[in-house]
Amino acid sequence: MACRLSLSLLWSFAISLLASVPLTRADSQINPGFPYGSEKVRGANLGGWLVLEPWIAPSLFDDTGNDAIVDEWTFCQLQSNSVAKAALTNHWNTFYTEADFEAIAAAGLNHVRLPIGYWAFEVGPGEPFIQGQLSYLQKAVTWAENHGLMVIVDLHGAPGSQNGFDNSGQRMSFPHWHSNATNVARTDAIIKTIASMFSENENVVSVIAPLNEPAGFDGADVLSVVKQYWYDSYGNIRFPFDSSQESNTLVLIHDAFQPLPYWSGFMPPPTFQGVALDTHIYQVFSDSDVALSQTDHISTACAVSSSGIADFHLWTIVGEWAPAITDCAKYLNGRGVGARYDGSYPGSTAVGNCAGMSRSASTFSSSYKTFLRRFWEAQTIAYEAGQGWIQWTWKTEAGAGEEWSYQVGLAYGWIPQDPTERIYTTICD
Numbered sequence: 518m519a520c521r522l523s524l525s526l527l528w529s530f531a532i533s534l535l536a537s538v539p540l541t542r543a544d545s546q547i548n549p550g551f552p553y554g555s556e557k558v559r560g561a562n563l564g565g566w567l568v569l570e571p572w573i574a575p576s577l578f579d580d581t582g583n584d585a586i587v588d589e590w591t592f593c594q595l596q597s598n599s600v601a602k603a604a605l606t607n608h609w610n611t612f613y614t615e616a617d618f619e620a621i622a623a624a625g626l627n628h629v630r631l632p633i634g635y636w637a638f639e640v641g642p643g644e645p646f647i648q649g650q651l652s653y654l655q656k657a658v659t660w661a662e663n664h665g666l667m668v669i670v671d672l673h674g675a676p677g678s679q680n681g682f683d684n685s686g687q688r689m690s691f692p693h694w695h696s697n698a699t700n701v702a703r704t705d706a707i708i709k710t711i712a713s714m715f716s717e718n719e720n721v722v723s724v725i726a727p728l729n730e731p732a733g734f735d736g737a738d739v740l741s742v743v744k745q746y747w748y749d750s751y752g753n754i755r756f757p758f759d760s761s762q763e764s765n766t767l768v769l770i771h772d773a774f775q776p777l778p779y780w781s782g783f784m785p786p787p788t789f790q791g792v793a794l795d796t797h798i799y800q801v802f803s804d805s806d807v808a809l810s811q812t813d814h815i816s817t818a819c820a821v822s823s824s825g826i827a828d829f830h831l832w833t834i835v836g837e838w839a840p841a842i843t844d845c846a847k848y849l850n851g852r853g854v855g856a857r858y859d860g861s862y863p864g865s866t867a868v869g870n871c872a873g874m875s876r877s878a879s880t881f882s883s884s885y886k887t888f889l890r891r892f893w894e895a896q897t898i899a900y901e902a903g904q905g906w907i908q909w910t911w912k913t914e915a916g917a918g919e920e921w922s923y924q925v926g927l928a929y930g931w932i933p934q935d936p937t938e939r940i941y942t943t944i945c946d
């Protein structure tokens with residue numbers, strides 16, 4: 518009798534736990550390919566592969582011998598098509614292979630986030646972009662499946678550029694995706710294409726991120742277009758079957774560089790199912806950030822755990838972050854642009870010398886590597902107060918910004934072989 522009573526008490530306790538944990542935030546109605554809400558996302562971005570970034574693969578840019586080539590647009594525009602196409606094809610074939618997916622899984626990670634540009638799907642008149650990367654996206658999904666990894670397909674560049682960053686495909690001072698309805702309509706169509714392309718692979722492509730880093734800092738006009746675009750993307754991702762049948766794919770919307778409270782109550786369950794919020798956290802892109810002491814870098818990271826990410830109405834994932842504390846990686850601020858840390862960025866004041874802080878990890882002191890480990894642990898502990906994290910980035914070209922590289926961090930030991938293993942368990946206490 519006593520035994521039966523305690524079992525039934527346990528059972529009702531278990532039921533109340535089940536009912537109160539994932540169902541409040543997410544949904545009972547869709548069934549994602551990964552147990553979001555109960556298991557933490559731990560992943561790596563595959564940056565600089567299917568969308569070029571000068572700082573991740575600087576040799577591709579240096580080899581052009583043309584300083585005006587600063588992004589993928591000019592890479593395709595300012596050299597002969599055959600030269601550009603050969604360089605891109607070689608890069609697509611070699612920078613990532615199935616061996617990387619095997620290594621990512623062996624490192625205990627469960628997700629990869631894979632940036633792709635709009636031009637993989639559709640190139641408009643007058644746009645110089647070269648195609649061919651789409652088949653690598655499809656290969657990547659197969660490789661991920663082979664090694665048990667979930668894929669976040671991340672639209673990283675939209676027509677007109679959503680942020681003007683070189684990693685949107687087109688570097689410019691003021692982006693014009695949002696101000697041109699044709700650009701937005703083209704992007705909607707691409708999200709439909711992506712959703713339908715992977716609608717039978719929900720157990721691998723469990724997440725679609727409809728647009729990386731739209732420039733919310735450029736004002737209210739951008740934000741209102743972005744919000745409508747999130748609603749439209751929800752429809753495009755949730756209903757990819759030309760019927761009322763719903764997909765199980767998570768819709769990962771970026772915060773457009775707005776603080777969490779800005780998105781309070783946005784796209785709430787149960788009206789919306791399976792919407793998650795992506796926030797990117799770097800401590801290297803302002804004068805004040807690069808001037809922080811190592812201790813302050815760590816406490817800034819730890820503070821994220823109490824910023825509201827733990828109980829926000831949308832699952833919150835830190836979809837980009839890095840252990841870097843300087844902007845010293847070559848071309849990080851753009852090809853031909855210097856670093857704030859050493860004062861070579863226009864208008865900045867030097868904080869220190871870049872030597873030994875970036876690029877080749879063989880130049881890092883043991884105390885700096887110990888700091889990188891502490892900072893890595895502080896960040897992952899803090900971000901796991903939310904739904905988890907995806908480091909930017911799995912790899913760089915040898916010698917390029919290696920403090921950002923998950924692969925190099927594993928080799929040198931500032932990233933543990935098992936991402937749940939920690940030395941500094943109380944670093945944020």
Ligand SMILES: *[C@@H]1O[C@H](CO)[C@@H](O)[C@H](O)[C@H]1NC(C)=O
Pocket residue numbers: 641676677697698699700703
């Ligand atoms: C809007 O963007 C499209 C390309 O998506 C371009 O053809 C058109 O000229 C742009 N319109 C304006 C007014 O800039």
